[in-house]
Amino acid sequence: MKTLGHWLTSPWRRSAVAAAAGALPVLAFPAPSLWWFAPVALVPWILLVRAAPTGKRAGRDGWWGGFGFMLAMHHWLLPNLHVFTFVIAALLGLLWAPWGRLVRRLLGGEPSGGRVVAALLVVPSGWAVIELVRSWEGLGGPWGVLGASQWEVEAALRLASVGGVWLPSFLVVVVNVAVAVLVALPRCRVPAVAGLVATAAATSAAWALPSRPGIDDRVRIALVQPGVVVGPERRFDREEQLTRELVGQDLDLIVWGESSVGFDLRSRPDLARRLAALSRETGAEILVNVDARRSDRPGIYKSSVLIGPDGPTGDRYDKMRLVPFGEYVPARSLLGWATSVGEAAGEDRMRGSRQVVMDTGNGPVVGPMVCFESAFPDMSRHLAEDGADVLLAQSSTSTFQQSWAPAQHASLAALRAAETGRPMVHATLTGVSAVYGPSGERVGPRIGTDTSAAQVYEVPLAHGSTLYVRFGDWPLYAALLILALWGAGEAVRVRRTARERPVPPARTAHGSPTRPAR
Structure with missing residues (x-):
């Protein structure tokens, strides 16, 4: 055998x-x-x-x-x-x-x-x-x-x-x-x-x-997950409907997922007004994610935008780290053929230049990231250093709805929370959405890929620095x-070894080794 x-x-x-x-x-x-x-x-x-x-x-x-x-x-x-x-x-x-x-x-x-x-x-x-x-x-x-x-x-x-x-x-x-x-x-x-x-x-x-810092306060944050909805107009309508279910729940912040708004709010003031109305009705600011061509500069951006009772507050974070092939094609002149054999990005998204922390007024100071960025430990660490009380990742894995990707992505939030001693909210369009406390422990239920819902979480806050944030x-x-x-x-x-290796004896012109002189 x-x-x-x-x-x-x-x-x-x-x-x-x-x-x-x-x-x-x-x-x-x-x-x-x-x-x-x-x-x-x-x-x-x-x-x-x-x-x-x-x-x-x-x-x-x-x-x-x-x-x-x-x-x-x-x-x-x-x-x-x-x-x-x-x-x-x-x-x-x-x-x-x-x-x-x-x-x-x-x-x-x-x-x-x-x-x-x-x-x-x-x-x-x-x-x-x-x-x-x-x-x-x-x-x-x-x-x-x-x-x-x-x-x-x-x-x-x-x-x-x-x-x-x-x-x-x-x-x-x-x-x-x-x-x-x-x-x-x-x-x-x-x-x-x-x-x-x-x-x-x-x-x-x-x-x-x-x-790890100790817990010293709590805030109420709601996640809005519309589920699989075709078209940006219908998605916005569903998110609006779910957000209205949160009226009267004494919230500090409401978070929508990545690409939750498919239009530039400067070009669509009607959507900005509807979002402001939702903020007034719920008594909380809303963090949305705009995936659209900007009217004030060239190109398509993915941006976290904070909405208050009067509309956009001016707080905005443009995604910095883009998904290779999904949001841009590296060396497009050489690898552009990838768009013909798969669903690689037909047009490169534009990048932001710096990370941002946002003061939500009566709510927590939040540090937003967009989708892929939650995989990078340095980004969440820098946000904690800059004073974020809560880390946020707005994500959308709807393309990979039936795969292992949504669960893998949501699990990263537990690590980012534990590394920084800051709670982390992972809000998606279609699941998995989840919240983790400052030690990486799960807070409340996860919202799976089969669910369309608005869920409220009591999120524990902690201050101070972990050793990872410091070093x-x-x-x-x-x-x-x-x-x-x-x-x-x-x-x-x-x-x-080379020095200690014995040197072979030299050979004469006839090929026989010479003998050392006595």
Whole structure:
């Protein structure tokens, strides 16, 4: 009977297995939400890579695994981007090729205890740098960061308040490396167990740190989710109807979702008057999102606009970070063909230039973000630094209504709340809408993708700063430092080995070695 190793000698079989192994961590994210699977989800991939016959093959295993991970994480884009989804996954998967070689270098063969200790730090650092690089907006942003799979775990949320989502992400990889060592290298179980104990100790230490502000007030915020409604006029009518149901409920703020208003309010003063009337009737200001061509400047913007009893208050935030292909096509002159094979943006949306906090009068100071922006930890951190009491994300995932995307997107709000110590409201057109408190805990019911409703939430407020707000992305800087130190150590080792290697004897013109003089 053929062994698994013999079966994997086929390059294509091995590549398929690597892609499947790389896709496994996605099961820890919504909608499956098997969060407990994340600490072992990378083990099959790590075991495959460490057993690669050559460094080049390990790099390919890393690439194919990264391809599988990216494709599985973004599979819901297939109906819209079609074949381009595979192209994006293949390009992003390249980021894991060096990581594959790194895993084999440290864990391949029969490594010493020192190499295993190094692997427990260097391999997670390599993963962290990959997440840093792909978090650039132009590469799709930080969607699917491994630590984000732990959004329901209180210990992980506590860690996020110390080091952002990057800290639980780093520690999840540490656990995976330790488990892989216990499975494949039982002689190295001491450093592996030490790694697990250190991870548990770091998690426990997060509970002792003053990393989360205490709750000191509450506000009443209503979310209006119209559901799937075709056409901007009909959508506005439905949102207006739902908002009127909130009259008399003593609200501090009402939030509509992304693209809730499909017309520029300067060009449609009738809509501005209807919104002002709703504000007067409900006694609360309304945060809407205008997705329209501006009358005062060229181009289409997505803008959070605050409406008071007299109409727009002048507070406006223009979306800064746009969805690649969904809202603009990167290097359109080269990649414009994507519009012919999928539903890529036919016209690039325009960008805002700065983040904004809005004072809602008698209500809280809010920091708005639009859709995709809630995936970026730095944006919510800056809003907290600028004085926001409540973080807001206005979103619309109606294009992906029956996929995993709405649940994945809503889960990010829990992490942003825990990181900043500020409650976060995730308001959508078609679900999932949700609210999370300052510790990342869920507040009230989620509004699913099958619901059209207006829901009121008692939102707890907290003040003060988390360690993450104060110190920023320090786990990423630590990962870069670890890699730099390891690289310097490797360079020294290679140079020393080269010096100690015996010099072969010189040969005569006839090819025979010369003898040293006595």
